[in-house]
Amino acid sequence: MTFIRNPVLRGFNPDPSIMRLGDDIYIATSTFEWYPGVQIHHSRDLVNWRMAARPLNRPAQLDMRGDPDSCGVWAPDLSHADGRFWLVYTDVKRFGRSTLDGAKGVTLRDFHNYLVTCDRIDGAWSDPVYLNSSGFDPALFHDDDGRSWLLNMLWDHRPDRPRFAGIVIQELDRATGALVGERRTIFQGTERGFTEGPHLYKRDGWYHLLVAEGGTGWGHAVVMARARDLMGPYELHPDGVVLSSDGRRDVPLARAGHGDLVELADGAPWMAYLCGRPLPGRERCILGRETALQPMRWCEDGWLRTMTADAAPDLRPPAPSLPPAPWPEDAWDGQFDGPTLPAPLQWLRTPYPDEIFSLTARPGRLRLYGRETVGSPFRQALVAQRQTHFRYTATTCLDFEPIDFQQAAGLICYYNSTKFHYLHVTREDGARRLQVMTACPDTGGCTLEVVVGALAEGPIELRVDIDFDQLRFAWRAEGEQSWNFLNGAFDASILSDEASLPGLPNFTGAFVGMACQDMSGRATHADFAFWRYVGREDAEPSA
Template sequence: MKLKCLLIICLIACSIGLEAQNGYKNPVIPGFNPDPSICRVGDDYYLVTSSFEYFPGLPIYHSKDLVNWRQIGHCLTRDSQLPLQDVPSSGGLFAPSLRYHDGLFYVICTNVSAGGNFYCTATDPAGPWSEPVWVDIDSIDPDIFWDEDGKTYFVTQGNEGIRVTEIDIETGKVIGVERLVWGGIGGRFPEAPHIYKKDGYYYLLLGEGGTEYAHSATIGRSKHIYGPYESCPLNPILTHCNRAGQSNQIQGVGHADFVQAADGSWWAVFLGFRVTHQWSYYHVLGRETFLAPVDWPAGGWPQVNGNGTVSLEMNVPTLPLHPFEKEPVRTEFDTEKLGLEWQYLRNPARDNYSLTERKGSLRMQASPYTLDETKPVSFVGRRQTQHDFRAETQLAFESSKEHEEAGMTLIQSNTHHYDLLTKKINGKSVVQLRVRIGSISYIVAEKTVDGKALKLKIEGTPMQYKFYVADSPNGKYTVLGEMDTRYLSTEVAGGFTGVMIGLYASSNGKPSKAKAYYDWFDYETKE
């Protein structure tokens, strides 16, 4: 009897294991995580994405199976590494690459607003990372390729196509002639280049069509690093800008990077975005990180997921899965530092924040700057990662002047945000829902509250945000207003980022001693 039970348990365990290795959900890193680049070291996978005007810069993720990812750090955590003063929305850091060579990790990137191309190194991808080594090449989307002869090449995007230049990896100094090697298949903005050496060929992968609905990934190959490059007959090897992908909720796929898994299989990570409805082409979450298998036979061309399209539900074999523990819904603000999910807008004025002044609360000093400016407003935010979510906080705002405010915001850029805020009007405390859409700014709704600790809540669906207020910690919520999600979409707001859910405090251009105390913050999604 015991043997029979043991056999049954083993069969159940085996079936669970087999099921766990077949299929996964896209995107694998949801929310504003564009331009993914990946490398493998042993059985570990590491990935970096773009961060633009947010600080710290360039989040680093880790996985054991390519499907489950957890953030382990940022590449750029010091002001000396990442100057973002007065950087406009969607300025700052573009299109990083992540590579490993001779015991060192390299992140290669462009600060389009200050300094240009650079790379940083680390022995541990969680950090700390070195100060930037600057490379004097006027282009963007850089990568580094080490050839078998010991030479090191900088691979970048130029207006006409992809350029390859030999550099000194110790100093970043250019030591070779910059050469245009391939312009792709004719799509606009050939970008995001990566070179791989396989079966005697140099394969050059790039994005084309612009990082919008016509985006794609294309590939060419050559026997020589400087070309000429032959175009793959399957090009584009990844796109939804065709009949096969036109009705897919995932759009704008491209900007890919390849990695070979420990078992020899090949995979692609790439960006894409989820539209809010099949025939409603708006996206608010930003460009996200997706995953697809790649068939790459010896001496042949890579083929992404059979026909170059992907889906939200990927019914394909995976590596043995190693999921991480689910992140808690509530942030208690009872740690020495904010979690890695939190970011500032540009370089923060650090004295404006404290996690120790009032134990168990995030204290935020009101800044004279506002969310409408490209300045270091007092703000911390985290990505909206799913269309269906709940964000909630408890706030006590110590303020006496009518120009002082604090609260929650859904921000796409400094010209497109929805603010749920508390302030004083005629000596009374009120909560307002304020909208900023380009040159239009107005108050949607207003409610008088008792002025003590209150709760604010935002609920999201694909088509709508709903805003709530409760005027005491134990009070019931009332709906203050509703807004369409589309006005915070990239199609309306422009730019390259996605919606961030933030906490902020501002004195609207005047000196202030006002302080906001955030007792906790909840973020819960329906996946």
């Protein structure tokens, strides 16, 4: 028997929206401030997955310059109707508080929802149609009468009101993409609160509403309600939750919630949901929120339940009876020998990548143009990939001649502007130096340490080794055989949602990559000869 190895989408891949079209199954996941926006993954057997598209890839569709950390693209919803794929998503522009932490008052946030369509999953998706800004997590429901409806959670900024004010619905005109008619609240949520992530299905004359509740931390859960009429009233699932880790931090798949359903060709229901895998003994998920899958079943009372009826996530469920469909090997060799950025890599916020990197200015090299500081929400020259293993080694070769202390370039382990470890080359007092800059929410500060005071000129290779919560940097001159490891280890666990400053959103995951800054405004460039990431699969925690 073949088993599914959860999570199926490893590393930062949250808020899954799953759908099937014939033999093809797709999952769309959130990308937040990372560009291009939305990742769409493709499978034919639920076991083997590949990246199929990143549809929001040009300025007319998405510009996240200025979006705060963990804002940008939230909770995409993917569907198919009238021969087209439909994708709705939120671009979050503000998440901060308007009051001091702990004080009561107005909480102003900006959530803009959009729709794009395409006749092919990997085609050129349309320019966006603006939908509304009433809340986040939009989803489309295409009813069997030919009408379509937009759902989203409703945000209430008023003092002494629940911020998560229920699920609203409004008709969408398929021909124009415009919303028509009145908005109505159809579900207020339960006492768990944080009612979000709605998805709607129709089965046996019932409308089934699936929502996420409890917040996206340890108490996250999938909750269900149903009604005979689209507008309700909706009655709650008698078991309370459909799927949850029930607040536990000592399980392989914690934080389970935000689910979506797909029905296979044989009628079997499967749920995609997000989860997190804590570090042993640290209660921090450095791989971010990942996507898992497991079979569900419709019971005699018409309600959905897990196969064991315990609402627990399954680390290793049996795979469905589908023909094995592995994808051809398409591994990147780490060289920058093409005109486009290799698929594992992404950058932050800007829809104008030519301003921050080039693959043609020096053929065979990734050239980064030094822009703003590490963590800038506007133009930051940082190109990186998701951390997808608890243990890995990443290496690169840097050719960089900084002018003075305002220029820096190197290898970075990055979560956001308040959480990173950055090994970089700079220049001070006429000599190149190797430094480590660390931003740590546990201390609330950013430190800078000189590790090599007089670095020889010429290319330098940089390396990072992650071993669960231990991070070690190393360097060597190009062509040397031995690595020079820095004394001591850094805390890799800070690169997680759970390590955070008060009041800030933390919804992404750890990345590792290359960065370049020039705080003088000269845009001094740095060239990277290769990028290699090698994960070690045999050392991950298991049940």
